[in-house]
Amino acid sequence: MKKTLFIQQRSPFGSESPQEQLDALLVCAAFGQDVSVLFQDEGVWQLLPAQSGRPLQKRTLAAQLQALELYEVKALYADAAALQARGLAPEDLALAVTVLDAEGVKALLARQDFLLRF
Amino acid sequence: MKKTLFIQQRSPFGSESPQEQLDALLVCAAFGQDVSVLFQDEGVWQLLPAQSGRPLQKRTLAAQLQALELYEVKALYADAAALQARGLAPEDLALAVTVLDAEGVKALLARQDFLLRF
Amino acid sequence: MNKASTLHILSKNTGALTATLLRSFSENDGLLLTADGVYAAFACGTTLPVGTQALRADVEARGLLPNWPESIALTDHAGFVDLCVQHARSLSWS
Amino acid sequence: MNKASTLHILSKNTGALTATLLRSFSENDGLLLTADGVYAAFACGTTLPVGTQALRADVEARGLLPNWPESIALTDHAGFVDLCVQHARSLSWS
Amino acid sequence: MKFALLVTAAPHQEQAWQALEFGRAALAAGHTLPRVFFYGDGALHGNSLFLPPQDEPDVQKGWQELAASHGVELVVCIAAAIKRGVMDADTAEREEKAGSNLAPGFVISGLGQLAEIMLEAERMVSFPA
Amino acid sequence: MKFALLVTAAPHQEQAWQALEFGRAALAAGHTLPRVFFYGDGALHGNSLFLPPQDEPDVQKGWQELAASHGVELVVCIAAAIKRGVMDADTAEREEKAGSNLAPGFVISGLGQLAEIMLEAERMVSFPA
Numbered sequence: 001m002k003k004t005l006f007i008q009q010r011s012p013f014g015s016e017s018p019q020e021q022l023d024a025l026l027v028c029a030a031f032g033q034d035v036s037v038l039f040q041d042e043g044v045w046q047l048l049p050a051q052s053g054r055p056l057q058k059r060t061l062a063a064q065l066q067a068l069e070l071y072e073v074k075a076l077y078a079d080a081a082a083l084q085a086r087g088l089a090p091e092d093l094a095l096a097v098t099v100l101d102a103e104g105v106k107a108l109l110a111r112q113d114f115l116l117r118f
Numbered sequence: 119m120k121k122t123l124f125i126q127q128r129s130p131f132g133s134e135s136p137q138e139q140l141d142a143l144l145v146c147a148a149f150g151q152d153v154s155v156l157f158q159d160e161g162v163w164q165l166l167p168a169q170s171g172r173p174l175q176k177r178t179l180a181a182q183l184q185a186l187e188l189y190e191v192k193a194l195y196a197d198a199a200a201l202q203a204r205g206l207a208p209e210d211l212a213l214a215v216t217v218l219d220a221e222g223v224k225a226l227l228a229r230q231d232f233l234l235r236f
Numbered sequence: 237m238n239k240a241s242t243l244h245i246l247s248k249n250t251g252a253l254t255a256t257l258l259r260s261f262s263e264n265d266g267l268l269l270t271a272d273g274v275y276a277a278f279a280c281g282t283t284l285p286v287g288t289q290a291l292r293a294d295v296e297a298r299g300l301l302p303n304w305p306e307s308i309a310l311t312d313h314a315g316f317v318d319l320c321v322q323h324a325r326s327l328s329w330s
Numbered sequence: 331m332n333k334a335s336t337l338h339i340l341s342k343n344t345g346a347l348t349a350t351l352l353r354s355f356s357e358n359d360g361l362l363l364t365a366d367g368v369y370a371a372f373a374c375g376t377t378l379p380v381g382t383q384a385l386r387a388d389v390e391a392r393g394l395l396p397n398w399p400e401s402i403a404l405t406d407h408a409g410f411v412d413l414c415v416q417h418a419r420s421l422s423w424s
Numbered sequence: 425m426k427f428a429l430l431v432t433a434a435p436h437q438e439q440a441w442q443a444l445e446f447g448r449a450a451l452a453a454g455h456t457l458p459r460v461f462f463y464g465d466g467a468l469h470g471n472s473l474f475l476p477p478q479d480e481p482d483v484q485k486g487w488q489e490l491a492a493s494h495g496v497e498l499v500v501c502i503a504a505a506i507k508r509g510v511m512d513a514d515t516a517e518r519e520e521k522a523g524s525n526l527a528p529g530f531v532i533s534g535l536g537q538l539a540e541i542m543l544e545a546e547r548m549v550s551f552p553a
Numbered sequence: 554m555k556f557a558l559l560v561t562a563a564p565h566q567e568q569a570w571q572a573l574e575f576g577r578a579a580l581a582a583g584h585t586l587p588r589v590f591f592y593g594d595g596a597l598h599g600n601s602l603f604l605p606p607q608d609e610p611d612v613q614k615g616w617q618e619l620a621a622s623h624g625v626e627l628v629v630c631i632a633a634a635i636k637r638g639v640m641d642a643d644t645a646e647r648e649e650k651a652g653s654n655l656a657p658g659f660v661i662s663g664l665g666q667l668a669e670i671m672l673e674a675e676r677m678v679s680f681p682a
Binding site: 250251252 | 344345346
Binding site: 011014045051053054055058062 | 248249271272275278280292293294296297298299300301302
């Protein structure tokens with residue numbers, strides 16, 4: 001079973017990347033890959049509660065992230081340094097993620113067949 | 119006479135912006151605007167000597183910047199902080215630019231009708 | 237409301253960009269945070285100028301309203317247009 | 331040449347990106363600088379891993395050859411392919 | 425007050441949407457907006473074959489409506505357009521391409537159209553990517 | 554070794570050119586490259602109305618040559634393509650658009666084509682913007 005890690009590095013509304021990466025992840029999961037997600041750098045802004053695409057007439061990425069559990073995607077991680085640099089505590093987040101330090105990030109990368117960060 | 123400052127903020131080959139900004143500047147000059155250029159942030163990499171688009175089969179932006187003088191565009195500035203952060207000294211540069219500190223940058227902006235940085 | 241001043245419009249959030257903006261910012265200039273620029277309100281160690289404003293829709297969409305600093309007023313596109321009229325020129329940072 | 335290692339490919343030059351890459355870099359991993367990533371060789375206060383390589387064409391085009399650090403070997407696209415074969419996976423940073 | 429807008433953001437980027445909202449607000453406040461210049465990735469605004477994601481606003485249609493209601497000229501830079509696959513019928517014919525894809529309401533022209541509007545405009549606001 | 558490439562950079566970006574050079578080098582070294590998947594702004598690779606700047610290489614043509622010489626499949630993601638103004642004839646007809654602009658040698662399909670090639674590939678290299 002191929003293991004693929006999707007690294008979400010961008011803020012939720014600044015570009016199409018987060019949505020396009022999530023779409024790719026769901027299809028990879030449907031094709032039987034063992035997928036996981038790491039929120040890193042600006043990507044941790046995707047984890048804030050109370051997001052809504054409505055004021056911008058956009059789809060709400062955060063709502064779709066909430067649905068990941070329904071698709072059996074339970075391996076969700078966040079980079080501790082990214083959270084700390086933005087003053088975010090794990091209990092502030094809308095999603096249950098495992099917070100990883102640098103050693104944890106390295107170990108996570110080393111377990112994968114494929115790494116995507118775009 | 120309208121005064122327009124073009125702020126070159128990006129590296130020479132990383133995107134189309136530097137070339138497109140230069141093209142816009144030349145046309146604005148041809149239409150009688152009083153144009154000047156400020157190299158800031160990653161834009162100061164445009165000033166290195168020995169650049170050549172040849173290995174990448176691209177046009178050489180630096181060669182076109184050299185030609186600015188022919189078009190009577192003589193108001194060329196570089197942000198001192200940008201040079202310093204990249205270890206570049208004014209004498210390393212391929213173009214004769216006036217180096218500005220923060221006060222100089224502020225004064226330059228305040229003299230313009232239009233400011234472009236893209 | 238200074239006729240000789242610049243309205244700075246910040247629409248990205250990188251430390252280097254904000255730093256250069258702040259170094260280029262004159263006393264009577266204005267700052268408007270839009271798009272991802274609204275995250276700059278939470279950048280550790282950065283103090284934004286007094287009078288900075290932000291687009292409400294962009295703050296709200298990103299879930300930043302609950303912790304939004306009172307010192308940064310929220311506005312809309314009509315307010316954005318007014319700011320452009322009040323300042324002599326605008327400069328978009330991205 | 332470590333079968334379990336990652337080839338990191340850096341193609342942009344921002345301090346934050348390089349910092350996150352270096353924090354995510356394991357001992358036997360490889361680093362290839364391409365496109366604007368080659369400027370990272372000149373970032374003040376940053377030490378790149380031993381064995382880092384860079385694409386020669388990208389270094390040359392940018393006028394960086396005269397001052398290029400000897401510690402960073404130059405390669406071409408054939409070398410890039412070989413690096414991908416030697417490492418178990420690749421990760422593109424941009 | 426007379427405004428000019430320069431849009432270098434691609435149509436699916438947030439700044440492109442903001443440019444349209446700004447244009448609407450400026451006209452609603454009684455300002456004039458004779459011309460919007462689409463440059464860089466902004467040239468993609470002129471592509472007629474583009475569909476916005478479902479339930480999301482159609483930026484191109486928004487501009488076409490302002491062009492119709494307020495006579496706003498929508499000028500796409502020719503050099504930027506050609507590099508990004510946007511062509512009017514004349515260019516398509518000259519380059520022997522099978523068809524053209526310039527959206528109604530948009531015109532393709534040179535950078536002179538930007539320089540010219542800057543001479544007239546009291547304010548220029550730029551919407552970069 | 555069996556490679557798959559994912560290109561999310563737009564054709565006028567340096568990384569797009571690098572993806573092509575990488576593909577050529579991989580094939581020259583005797584590796585196989587069954588499929589390249591164009592996603593995000595990379596979908597613009599499939600636009601037939603695109604012309605590169607004078608004297609600069611034509612990335613699209615380069616891929617078409619590799620498709621012809623080595624059977625490399627050039628798959629453009631349909632969702633990304635539609636958002637960015639790239640349409641094959643079927644989609645253009647369904648959406649009642651005047652024409653299509655998909656370049657010869659490219660096919661439009663879904664993300665399943667990416668997931669599928671990942672199951673086969675020993676290495677995947679990504680070329681983001």
